[in-house]
Amino acid sequence: MKKFINHVDTLLDESLRGFAKAHADLVEVSFDPRFVRRKRAATDKVAVISGGGSGHEPLHIGFVGQGMLDAACPGQIFTSPTPDQMLAAAQAVENGKGVLFIVKNYAGDVMNFEIAAEMLDCPSETVLVQDDIALPREHDIGRRGVAGTVIVEKIVGAAAEEGKSLAELKALGDRVAENTASIGVALTGCNVPALGGPTFELPPDKIEFGVGIHGEHGREIVEFASATEIVKTMVEAIDEELRPRRGQKALLHVNGLGATTLMELYLVYELAHEFWSQEGVDICRSLVGNYTTALDMAGCSITLALLDDELIRLWDAPVHTPALRWGI
Amino acid sequence: MKKFINHVDTLLDESLRGFAKAHADLVEVSFDPRFVRRKRAATDKVAVISGGGSGHEPLHIGFVGQGMLDAACPGQIFTSPTPDQMLAAAQAVENGKGVLFIVKNYAGDVMNFEIAAEMLDCPSETVLVQDDIALPREHDIGRRGVAGTVIVEKIVGAAAEEGKSLAELKALGDRVAENTASIGVALTGCNVPALGGPTFELPPDKIEFGVGIHGEHGREIVEFASATEIVKTMVEAIDEELRPRRGQKALLHVNGLGATTLMELYLVYELAHEFWSQEGVDICRSLVGNYTTALDMAGCSITLALLDDELIRLWDAPVHTPALRWGI
16 A cells, blocks of 8 residues: 555644645644634634544534634544543634534444533534435434535535524534435555555445445445446435425536546436426525545545535635635 | 446446436536536636546546636546547637637647547637656656646636636646646555456556556556655655746645545655655645546545745635535
């Protein structure tokens, strides 16, 4: 496994140092404990904080900035951050209106954010993102949080900027999360530096349908097929879950898992757009690119988020972060 | 080779259709002949047009929009576009002030852009980008154009928007191109759909120093080493070429070639930044991410562009394209 690294133990901090320098106008990085915060602290608003294992960049650190997150806590690769990170981040950015945590549904993240919330001496709420429909709703650890997280973070971040209360943001975040569904497909595994190789291997003629962003097993390993056939299975699964009505406005997000070209992602977008257009769904917003990666996995996910006028307005609101920027 | 494609012959058009839909607010795509143009045509300015083989996305089509390109002509993967594409694009966007072509130095591109310029019945100039220092300056086909192209396109695009003349833009583009140097390193080859596999293969313990963005052979195949050692070789090569003085302002661009994680790119940025900071160079602007890719190659390039106050102002000027956006 060839990577641009010096040592597994120093990779995260060396990378964060580069991130801090490349975006010195926007963010500040604390190293002990590790968190990324806005350079210009927001005042008089609920602090919106997320975090999770590293290896999914730009999620979450790339979304810290005006109109989105106030802080993000990066764990080691594919490893939850620890409660002291969330606690320190919250203490650094909280400004009297409370803290909203946006947490992807993984056992370690959920537990550690809960511990941090209990230790925090200010009001807090948590929005749990579980948009990955690969697992059934009643699965014993619930559904995983994947690429839909960026949509929750963008919309909730914009509403926080407008001065919405902690209770309003919690309700808004839950509403976005409930109306967002994702499914991923892996063409290859991903190489984890600490393992020195891939988490899993797929035969040349097989793909993993419903893969998670750490290479977790999905619904099934199926035959490799044409893009049209693969995308059809993906969008039908999402469509069955969300059941958008004709005329429903929606955001279509095609996310690269790391090693898949933009050419392919736009082709996937075209096929998914075609499907929903024929169903009468109004795909009025789009996001195509690598936003929630799984290190260097070849593969992609499709996310559909049902929108209304309020959510469209919040999606369109100005944002200025390292990885997502418009209107500023 | 597993990819999200239906057929090699339809990949480009299916992808362009998705690109057109995902960015319908910004661009329009013509399919016969193929070019991408701004949706809202600019008036009273020099038309800035680029193009080249596909497989390097977001370059060039992702840079069409206000403040950057007026049009871009995508060829098939790793294949020059044909003169009729540049001609049709120029006729579509030229508005009385002439056309500036920005061309990466590859024999096919140079020839085809020249033919188009001759067929065009309006004034035109060409800026040739040859920032890849892997080959010696006196190499018989000259040096290749690689990741520095995005910097030329951004700065020239901003100046065109300000109303600069064709002659001024030609001089400006040449000045930026001459003060920009890049070097790439491949950890793996890239999978070309028409070949059904990689252009070249590297043993597990070897890397290609000075690789081109189509997998062209570079300076030499060397032993895989630590990020610090690899980056040291890269930045020393650039430093020797540009010889920045102490206090020199510069833009540092770390570009992913396709399958390399952002974590690694920021780590490379950190090491390169450290080197030039110690040399007294003022790295005042940065760009980190996948901007000039080589399909799914694992690897990266480092680009240094020497800046002055005018170039900084033009780099910072508002831009609104699918892949680069700020200030709007």
